[in-house]
Amino acid sequence: MKLGVFTVLFSDKNVDDMLDHVAAQGIEAVELGTGGYPGDAHCKVDELLDSENKQKEFMKKIKQRGLMVSALSCHANPLHPQKQIAEEADILFDKTVRLAGKLGIPIVNTFSGCPGDHENAKYPNWPVAPWPHDFQEILKWQWEEKIIPYWKKKAILAEEHDVKIGLELHGGFSVHTPANLLRLREACGPAIGANLDPSHMWWQGIDPVESIKLLGRENAIHHFHAKDTIIDQPNMNKNGLTDMTPYTDMRNRSWYFRTVGFGHDTKVWADMISALRMYGYDYVVSIEHEDGLMSINEGFAKAVANLKPVMVKESVGEMWWA
Template identity: 85%
Template sequence: MKLGVFTVLFSDKKFEDMLDYVAAKGIEAVEIGTGGYPGDAHCKVDDLLDNEEKQKEFTNKIAEKGLIVSALSCHGNPLHPQKPIAKEADELFDKTVKLASQLGIPVVNTFSGCPGDHEEAKYPNWPVSPWPNDYQEVLKWQWEEKVIPYWKEKAELAEKYNVKIGLELHGGFSVHTPANLLYLRKHCGPAIGANLDPSHMWWQGIDPVESIKILGREDAIHHFHAKDTIIDQPNMNRNGLTDMTPYSDMRDRAWYFRTVGFGHDSKVWADMVSALRLYGYDYVVSIEHEDGLMSIDEGFTKAVENLKPVMVKESVSEMWWV
């Protein structure tokens, strides 16, 4: 396994400076944004696509630092009911898949998106209750008319280019639980998998280790994020899981993100890493830092320090004690 980082953290740094910085921290892999929510500070798709010379320059700079690229990420909402927003995300995804293929990068990360509740809707509608029955009708329409048809087409595109799709299970989007992901994968094929982020499991009341087992049995984990979450139980009792309190009002939120080790201790993270290996994941654990109490440098550094001791670097070739 390799320790990585989602480089959107360092969008203020020049590409070469970012590579120098993360390599010096002991990072082995970088996940790079190509646009959408992560931005494209370190990877301009239109400049690199179909340009062998610029691609070679890009990959050489990464390789010179002893790094690999674990994934290209273009998180957006390609199912947004406002067509210009959806079109921008859709076109970026297609370009990112093609670029990943040309660069030999095996995974493209994104969100599943979330549609509206009818063809003329203006905003996404995220149903989270099975009753009143209106919500069931909305959910059925979304999946049958929008989610499955869209991702079936994109899975075919990914297979054509030999790239895997890592959907981040994230609240506010149609795919946000292991069950959602496996349902979509059943209809669209194995190119669809998870970019599994335990921080989003915790706030939904899902045990990340169990989510790894559920998805791992289906070989459905394509990428893994390392970010922590803390539950503030008094606020949870008041606001519930689907807390709409702004992220900036941390004192009043039911939950908020922390850097690795500041929401759950090292044993919990060791259990997750062990579960990943148990179910065949031997790829990158990519740090994502969204801790409102620490600077980027401090939060990132502590995440590296807390993850290094629990990473499994050498798998057993044979059980010599048997």
């Protein structure tokens, strides 16, 4: 298992400075944004697709520092009811898959997207209640007419380029729980899997260790994010888990993101790392920083320091005692 980072944190640095910085912190893998919400500060997909020489130079820079690329990430909403938004996300995803295939990067991370409630909708509609029955009708239409057909095509594209798709289980998008992910995977095939981020499990009331077990049994974890969450119970009592208080108003939110170790202690993170290994995930744990109480550099450094002691790196070998 390798310790990585989602380099969107360091979008103010050029590629060389970013790689030097993370390598100096003991990072072994980088997850690079190609556009969409993460931006493309360190991976210009169009430039790289058009030039084999640039592709070789790009990967050489990374390997020279003892690093690997865990994933290319293009988080966006390819199912957005506004066609221009959806088309931009769709084109970016296809380009990212093609580039990942050319560079030998096995994973492309993104969101599932969320459609509207009919063909002429203007905004996404995220049903989260089974009644009144209108919501069930919306959900049925979304899955049958939009979500499954779209991702069936993308799963085929990914397989053609020897790439797997890591969908981040994130509120506001159609695939946001282990059950959603497994439903889509059953419909579209094993190219679809999770980019599992425990921070989004906690605020939905899902135990991340149990989510690892549920998805791991199906070999459905393609990538893993390391980010923490804290629940403010008095605010949760007031606002509930689908809290619309802005992220910037942390004092009044039901929950908010923290750097690793500042929402849950080392034992909890050790349990997650152990569960990942138990269920066959031996890839990258990619640090993501969205902590409103810490600077990027401090949050990143503390996440590295808190994760290093619980990472399991060596192969098990033979159980000599059994």
